[in-house]
Amino acid sequence: MITLTDVWLTLGERQVLKEISLSVPAGETKVILGGSGSGKTTILRVILGLYRPDRGSLLIDGQDITATRERNLTEVRQRMAMVFQGAALFDSLTVRENVGYRLWEQGRLSDAMIEKSVRDSLQFVGLEYAIDKMPAELSGGMKKRVGIARALASGARIILYDEPTAGLDPINTCMISRLIQLLKSKGVTQVVVTHDLATAYRVADRIVMIHKGRMIFEGNPKELQSSADPDIRSFLEPDGQCFDSEAFAASEIGEP
Amino acid sequence: MTTHEVHLKARLIGGVLVVQEFAFLCARAVAGLAYIPRHIRETILQIDRIGVGSLFIVVLTGMFTGMVLALQGAVQLEPYGATIYVSRLISTSVVRELGPVLAALMIAGRVGSGIASELASMQVTEQIDALRAEGTDPIQKLVTTRLVACVLMIPVLTIITNGVAIFGGWLIARLYLGIDSYFYWTWAFEALAPRDMFVGLVKPAVFGFLIAMVGCYAGLNTKGGTVGVGISTTQSMVSSSILILSCDFFLTKLFMAFP
Numbered sequence: 001m002i003t004l005t006d007v008w009l010t011l012g013e014r015q016v017l018k019e020i021s022l023s024v025p026a027g028e029t030k031v032i033l034g035g036s037g038s039g040k041t042t043i044l045r046v047i048l049g050l051y052r053p054d055r056g057s058l059l060i061d062g063q064d065i066t067a068t069r070e071r072n073l074t075e076v077r078q079r080m081a082m083v084f085q086g087a088a089l090f091d092s093l094t095v096r097e098n099v100g101y102r103l104w105e106q107g108r109l110s111d112a113m114i115e116k117s118v119r120d121s122l123q124f125v126g127l128e129y130a131i132d133k134m135p136a137e138l139s140g141g142m143k144k145r146v147g148i149a150r151a152l153a154s155g156a157r158i159i160l161y162d163e164p165t166a167g168l169d170p171i172n173t174c175m176i177s178r179l180i181q182l183l184k185s186k187g188v189t190q191v192v193v194t195h196d197l198a199t200a201y202r203v204a205d206r207i208v209m210i211h212k213g214r215m216i217f218e219g220n221p222k223e224l225q226s227s228a229d230p231d232i233r234s235f236l237e238p239d240g241q242c243f244d245s246e247a248f249a250a251s252e253i254g255e256p
Numbered sequence: 257m258t259t260h261e262v263h264l265k266a267r268l269i270g271g272v273l274v275v276q277e278f279a280f281l282c283a284r285a286v287a288g289l290a291y292i293p294r295h296i297r298e299t300i301l302q303i304d305r306i307g308v309g310s311l312f313i314v315v316l317t318g319m320f321t322g323m324v325l326a327l328q329g330a331v332q333l334e335p336y337g338a339t340i341y342v343s344r345l346i347s348t349s350v351v352r353e354l355g356p357v358l359a360a361l362m363i364a365g366r367v368g369s370g371i372a373s374e375l376a377s378m379q380v381t382e383q384i385d386a387l388r389a390e391g392t393d394p395i396q397k398l399v400t401t402r403l404v405a406c407v408l409m410i411p412v413l414t415i416i417t418n419g420v421a422i423f424g425g426w427l428i429a430r431l432y433l434g435i436d437s438y439f440y441w442t443w444a445f446e447a448l449a450p451r452d453m454f455v456g457l458v459k460p461a462v463f464g465f466l467i468a469m470v471g472c473y474a475g476l477n478t479k480g481g482t483v484g485v486g487i488s489t490t491q492s493m494v495s496s497s498i499l500i501l502s503c504d505f506f507l508t509k510l511f512m513a514f515p
Contacts, residue, residue, distance in 0.1 A: 078391040
């Protein structure tokens with residue numbers, strides 16, 4: 001379970017997160033929606049301990065890690081895995097070495113067991129045939145799937161996704177959504193950051209919406225669709241804002 | 257306070273912060289030595305890349321330095337009828353100064369900028385964050401391993417540079433200046449004191465430390481995309497070259513203070 005309470009974060013001169021309070025119970029898939037630069041990815045980084053909040057608290061499985069020192073975060077991080085926006089595969093390692101990276105680093109399992117885990121994870125994402133390829137030989141969709149296999153092989157019970165479908169064609173997008181749904185059925189706790197509404201509706205148990213670093217909505221997909229909040233409406237139905245000259249001029253497009 | 261003064265103050269504070277961050281990174285990298293057995297494979301890989309990979313350029317550097325020293329030295333010594341002592345000039349100047357400095361500058365160009373660009377690329381593609389997310393300390397895995405490889409291998413490469421330079425000098429002395437091999441090698445070794453060997457090994461170890469740490473610092477602090485990678489690579493090359501030359505002066509002065 002992940003709990004953020006009244007989290008504030010400043011990066012440089014900019015207040016990126018304001019008063020963020022959200023909770024992800026074990027086994028739930030929570031989607032964080034929001035426009036570009038709204039602070040969605042930053043929330044994932046706070047959960048992973050890559051950023052330390054200025055104020056507020058972060059609990060992972062009931063353990064407060066807000067003030068935990070970097071060297072002690074390793075154990076906490078090993079309960080989680082993250083699928084990065086660009087997959088962030090280690091480009092000097094093969095797909096096999098990428099997927100089994102954490103297991104080899106931990107050194108707790110035999111090589112045969114790690115190999116089995118790597119193959120099972122790659123089979124789950126349909127990429128067992130690519131086990132000996134280098135990341136440079138993979139397409140964008142394949143990289144994301146290897147990223148998911150890496151998260152899966154690590155045995156983490158919490159998986160964080162940063163824009164898992166960004167830049168993918170509809171078939172790959174659907175495939176990634178399906179994988180997230182399958183992991184949900186296995187009881188994995190998942191936090192998915194996206195601005196893709198179709199993916200959000202497909203995978204979410206609950207949705208959180210972030211606007212300018214602040215949470216403006218939390219509820220299920222149906223509640224989101226029926227919300228009358230103007231910021232939510234303009235995100236869900238952007239056509240009115242884009243094609244109405246006055247609304248476009250008054251919009252915050254281009255503002256930091 | 258005028259705008260100019262505010263700008264100057266901000267730059268000064270920025271400079272102090274860079275020094276502080278660099279010192280902090282060095283401290284963490286050195287503390288990471290305790291975990292080097294965990295990253296032994298990566299360390300060996302780096303030793304191979306830095307050591308074996310740089311062999312060709314240091315051999316070339318040494319050969320041409322020795323040859324040119326023999327030619328220039330002979331011109332200077334000839335009026336005094338002391339051409340046969342050219343090997344003394346070559347061996348002392350190479351072992352004390354030119355070998356360590358030239359080898360370090362060449363390695364800074366090849367290895368230091370390579371470290372900076374590799375880490376910078378990892379930084380902009382989120383691979384450093386991915387390492388942290390996987391529960392690996394990037395300082396131990398990436399910085400300490402490269403630090404160990406540089407500090408171990410640059411002295412070895414310097415010894416090779418020195419040897420090849422003296423050999424290159426012998427080629428010119430024998431084939432062009434007509435100096436007897438026996439005299440050449442006798443004077444070459446007689447001119448060297450154990451202290452010269454010691455200084456000639458301490459300097460490259462210090463330069464190795466600087467090359468690794470400057471490269472890693474530049475790489476890990478990369479901001480922006482591919483432009484940032486280019487900037488970090490250039491910064492690493494320029495900063496390590498300046499540091500090598502200035503450190504060489506201070507180390508020479510320091511060793512002179514303890515005769």
